[in-house]
Structure formats: structure tokens, C-alpha cells
Amino acid sequence: MASTGDRLKTLIADNLEIDGQSIDVPDDLDISLLEAGVSSVDLVAFAKLVARDFNVKFTLEHCTTLNSVKEVADFIDSQPG
Amino acid sequence: MPASVADCWWRPFRKVGSAAVLYVDLTPDAAREAAALAWLDQEEQSRSQRFRHDGARRRFALCRAALRAILCSQLGCPNYQLAFGASHHGKPYALVNGQPAPIGFNVSHGSLHGLIAFAAEGRLGVDVEERSPARDLDGLIGSVMGPAERAELTSARGNHRLHLFYHLWTVKEALMKALGTGLSSDVSGFEIPLAMRRGMKTSTFRFSHLPTVRWWLEDLGNEHFAAAIAHELSPGSH
Numbered sequence: 001m002a003s004t005g006d007r008l009k010t011l012i013a014d015n016l017e018i019d020g021q022s023i024d025v026p027d028d029l030d031i032s033l034l035e036a037g038v039s040s041v042d043l044v045a046f047a048k049l050v051a052r053d054f055n056v057k058f059t060l061e062h063c064t065t066l067n068s069v070k071e072v073a074d075f076i077d078s079q080p081g
Numbered sequence: 082m083p084a085s086v087a088d089c090w091w092r093p094f095r096k097v098g099s100a101a102v103l104y105v106d107l108t109p110d111a112a113r114e115a116a117a118l119a120w121l122d123q124e125e126q127s128r129s130q131r132f133r134h135d136g137a138r139r140r141f142a143l144c145r146a147a148l149r150a151i152l153c154s155q156l157g158c159p160n161y162q163l164a165f166g167a168s169h170h171g172k173p174y175a176l177v178n179g180q181p182a183p184i185g186f187n188v189s190h191g192s193l194h195g196l197i198a199f200a201a202e203g204r205l206g207v208d209v210e211e212r213s214p215a216r217d218l219d220g221l222i223g224s225v226m227g228p229a230e231r232a233e234l235t236s237a238r239g240n241h242r243l244h245l246f247y248h249l250w251t252v253k254e255a256l257m258k259a260l261g262t263g264l265s266s267d268v269s270g271f272e273i274p275l276a277m278r279r280g281m282k283t284s285t286f287r288f289s290h291l292p293t294v295r296w297w298l299e300d301l302g303n304e305h306f307a308a309a310i311a312h313e314l315s316p317g318s319h
Contacts, residue, residue, distance in 0.1 A: 039191060044224050
């Protein structure tokens with residue numbers, strides 16, 4: 001089964017873009033979506049997708065307080081399955 | 082900095098009470114971006130280089146350089162004396178020679194448009210968004226709007242629905258930025274005043290958890306973008 005990081009990379013590639021360009025998420029996942037320039041509206045939509053796809057409570061607040069995609073992956077993995 | 086006003090990529094946009102709002106043109110322009118980068122300090126230049134997307138890099142550099150020019154002009158200080166700190170929630174504030182400066186400001190940018198608001202007193206927040214059709218507008222509405230807002234959006238149709246969504250969203254985000262918590266709070270937990278939901282351009286607002294503080298809200302949107310400002314009113318103001 002794909003890792004949480006790989007699933008997040010796919011989710012980002014399929015659903016987020018900046019100025020019509022896909023977002024290049026590095027292998028170490030050390031990228032902040034907010035800092036990268038993803039709009040606040042897109043972050044809300046992304047938070048909903050993460051909550052649905054990983055079946056965890058994940059809100060806009062998590063999107064803005066977790067500083068990188070790596071931290072998002074770690075957060076998801078820390079939730080009781 | 083640009084040699085003349087004609088070379089500037091920012092210009093006065095709106096006066097909102099004691100606050101001023103400037104528009105920043107974020108259209109791609111290599112000469113402007115080079116001039117902007119030269120105006121940034123070393124830390125800001127490093128941050129700029131870390132952006133992986135040209136558009137994000139451009140927006141940061143053009144807005145930050147414009148902000149520096151505005152603050153230097155307002156505070157009467159040279160650029161090298163100006164630096165920025167950040168609150169716990171990441172809201173930036175100005176420092177001159179390491180001391181907090183007596184001015185509040187807020188910056189927002191979306192695609193090709195930036196806004197910078199500043200005022201000598203009162204917290205303020207500004208937000209600008211291009212009205213991009215969302216893939217899941219219903220889902221977004223369910224996530225960030227309160228019950229009455231959801232009801233109004235449900236009855237709105239087509240383009241009006243999209244405009245109303247971005248209108249409400251920018252007011253909410255401006256309020257959260259003014260409060261200093263950014264988007265780390267539940268934005269569906271408060272609702273924009275009815276008058277503004279029904280088309281009024283201005284209103285006042287109080288958070289239920291902060292009843293002694295009143296905020297001035299104003300719609301700054303036009304045909305190109307949705308935008309709003311929230312500015313803390315002084316206790317004696319009407």
C-alpha cells in the first residue's frame with residue numbers, strides 16, 4: 001500500500017495548482033502549501049479532501065498550523081486508525 | 082526603488098476611515114521583479130529564492146518591496162533600518178532599528194492583484210481573491226460558512242453564487258487576519274452581518290468572544306477581484 005506521503009503527493013497533484021501549474025512536492029515532503037502560494041480557498045478544499053481520503057479530522061486550522069506536507073503526513077499517521 | 086512614480090507597481094486604491102489601501106500590480110514584469118528583489122534584505126531574498134513557483138516568488142517580492150517603500154515613507158526611515166517580526170500566529174509587524182514601529186499593516190495577494198492596508202492605530206486585515214470557479218463550491222460553503230450564510234448561498238444561483246461566496250469569504254479572512262489568528266480559527270463559527278450579505282458595502286462587526294471590540298468592514302471588490310478590509314474601531318468612534 002502507498003505511504004501516507006505518496007498518497008498526499010497524489011492528492012496534491014490531482015487537486016491543487018498555482019497559476020495553473022501543478023505543485024512540485026519534493027520527495028522529503030518539506031514544502032508548505034501556504035508558503036508555496038496555494039490560495040486560502042484551495043487550502044479549505046484540500047483540508048476537506050484530506051479528511052475524507054484519510055478518514056481523519058482535518059481542518060483548515062491543521063493546514064495552516066502544520067508547517068509542511070511532511071508534518072501533515074506525520075499528523076495523519078499519528079491518528080488512531 | 083523605482084526612479085519615478087510612473088515606474089511604481091503600486092498605487093493608492095482606497096481610503097477606509099483612517100486606513101489607507103494600496104493596490105499592487107502583480108503582472109509578470111522582469112524589470113520590476115529585479116528592482117523589487119534589490120530592495121529586499123538578505124533574509125527576504127533567501128526566502129524569495131525558496132519559492133518553487135515563479136508566480137509565488139513574484140508576488141512575494143513585488144508585495145514586500147512595495148510594503149517596504151510604503152512603510153519607509155510613512156515612518157520616515159531608510160530601508161536598511163526596516164525589518165519585520167512575526168506574532169505567534171505569523172502576523173508580521175514592522176521594526177525600525179529593532180523597535181516595534183507605530184504602524185499597523187496587512188498584505189494580501191491573489192494571482193495578479195495585491196492589496197496593502199496600513200493605519201497608525203487599530204488592528205487591520207485585508208484579503209483579495211480572484212473569483213476562480215471552485216471544484217467543490219458546495220463543500221467549501223459547508224466548511225467555512227455559518228447556517229444563515231449557507232442558506233443565502235443555497236438560494237443564490239450561477240455567477241451571483243460565486244460572487245457572494247468570495248464576497249463573504251474575503252470579509253471573513255480579512256477579519257481573521259485583523260484579529261491576528263490568520264486562518265487558525267473556525268471561520269464557520271461567525272457570520273458576516275446581514276446587511277453585507279444582502280449587498281451593503283460596509284458594516285460593523287463584533288466577535289461574540291470579544292464583545293468590547295468593534296470592527297469596521299468594507300467590501301473592496303471590483304470586476305477583477307473580490308476583496309475586503311477589516312479595521313478595529315477605536316472605542317469612541319461611531
